[in-house]
Amino acid sequence: MPLVSSLIPPLDNVKDQFWSLWLRILDNNKNIESTLLRHKKTAIPLAVVLGSLYVVYRKLILPPPQLRHLPRAGFFKYVGSLFSCRPFEETFKEITGPLAAKTDHGIYAAFGPSGWTAYITRPESAKKFLLKTDLFPKRTMPKYKKDSMAGRFIMGPNVIFLPHGPQWKNQRGILNPAFHRSMPIHLFGELAQKLFVQLDKSGDSFSIDTFDVMTRWTLDAIGIAGFDFNFNAITEKDNEWVTRYEEINNASAQPLFVLFAFLDSPYLRFLFPKRAKAHHELDLFLAKLQQIITHKRGVLTNSNGKTNTNKATNEKDLLTLMLEAAEAEGGKLTDDEIMANLCGFFTAGHDTTACALSNAMYNLAIHPEVQKKAREDAIRVLGDEPVDVLPTAEQLKEMTYIQMFIKENLRRNIFAQNIISRSTPEDTELDGCVIPKGTVLTMDMMGLHRNPKIWTNPDEFDPERFAPGGEAENIAKNNGMAWMPFSNGPRMCIGVNFSLNEQRVFISMLLRKYELSLPDDSPHKEYIITSGIELLKPVDLRVNLKRRY
Incomplete structure (x- = not known):
């Protein structure tokens, strides 16, 4: 059980715990080659599990490089909120709303149906995003x-x-x-x-x-x-x-x-x-x-x-x-x-x-x-x-x-929480925020319709x-x-x-x-x-x- 629990750490320190686990395995096996030969029946599955976890970490849990400059919702906190069937009103008030308020441009990142996505909450950015279809085209379905x-x-x-x-x-x-x-x-x-x-x-x-x-x-x-x-x-x-x-x-x-x-x-x-x-x-x-x-x-x-x-x-x-x-x-x-x-x-x-x-x-x-x-x-x-x-x-x-x-x-x-996502074929900007090539974007409809900087x-x-x-x-x-x-x-x-x-x-x-x-x-x-x-x-x-x- 200690091993299982260490494989599901909180997002904030998931990377540190992943490498800590791997180093402990290496420290406990001074002679890696001989150990693997003696215990290959358990070592190979363990390597597969660790490799799979690393892929999951890189592809799902860790935001892509082009989104790391944005305020972002923690993977487990946000996805857990969605899976718990919690009212989205609460998710908005406790997670996404405060993220949107952190910057003047109001753009934040979270893991959604299209993977890691940038969410727009300001009307000026919304106008450019929706009208400039060459800069923000619909994504081809994976x-x-x-x-x-x-x-x-x-x-x-x-x-x-x-x-x-x-x-x-x-x-x-x-x-x-x-x-x-x-x-x-x-x-x-x-x-x-x-x-x-x-x-x-x-x-x-x-x-x-x-x-x-x-x-x-x-x-x-x-x-x-x-x-x-x-x-x-x-x-x-x-x-x-x-x-x-x-x-x-x-x-x-x-x-x-x-x-x-x-x-x-x-x-x-x-x-x-x-x-x-x-x-x-x-x-x-x-x-x-x-x-x-x-x-x-x-x-x-x-x-x-x-x-x-x-x-x-x-x-x-x-x-x-x-x-x-x-x-x-x-x-x-x-x-x-x-x-x-x-x-x-x-x-x-x-x-x-x-x-x-x-x-x-x-x-x-x-x-x-x-x-x-x-x-x-x-x-x-x-x-x-x-x-x-x-x-x-x-x-x-x-x-x-x-x-x-x-x-x-x-x-x-x-x-609807958002509209169908789009992507950026080249570097661009929205309301002063740099949007790198390859970014997936959508509208946060509640963030836009309940924006206190716009609506009284x-x-x-x-x-x-x-x-x-x-x-x-x-x-x-x-x-x-x-x-x-x-x-x-x-x-x-x-x-x-x-x-x-x-x-x-x-x-x-x-x-x-x-x-x-x-x-x-x-x-x-x-x-x-x-x-x-x-x-x-x-x-x-x-x-x-x-x-x-």
């Missing part, structure tokens, strides 16, 4: 990630992960028209109404697990709007396809495989039987998508380039609009590209919106004065008759306070920040990019308007239908307790709903 669950599911050749180049430009040119045409406002309203019917079966007053309910609602929304497939998650919580998708989704977010994706390779998968089963479920899911793609292509071919003629253009599913746009633009998308983009849009537009809406319900519940103003905004536009009213796109634009509320909700309670009282929830002429507008004019839940620049999330309209529809209808409050015994009274590394999901966040009609 080979070992391609066979991982996340690699197979969402990291294919799509507009999210492709580096800048002809393939990305071709896809963006085809997908932009498709996304601009796709805005199924009526679908969102119908699904909200369908959900309310299910909720009302619980009585006039009841409590819900917000993330569970929002996950099922957004799953139906993204399935129908994305590729015309109804998961029936609202009415059939545990059906085959809902269960399958949840298993895939949960497996993709497991901390061990997010941080150490090489463990998810086909060669090591036998060590993790549950992982192999999740990959099998993913095979079935992707096969279903391919079946849908093949069917849609056939329909398009047989109808001379037009499908779903009985539906308004903005209510057509995204897959149909993608195929139509490719035809109209004279471009081409392979089945692999279509599959990759559907999976990327599906993932980016499902859990993220479910998190945002869960956080919104929480903030409405704990800020009754905000809830009152937001309800008055919805009633002013939609009226107060005791019936569900499905808003139109024009009516959504009139709900100015709800729009302010949504923006503040996305600022105060982030749903950043921990407070105040929708008035986003009023015309308010704090947010002034910051945007003078301080670069300080609010970016959907990133920014040419690589900005292509589905931003889709998600925002989805939130506007649901929140306005919810406020007319229910009054919200937090249960007396809620563990979330100070802040939302979350789990996850990249996507911050609320844990058992319950909210009371009381029917207004």
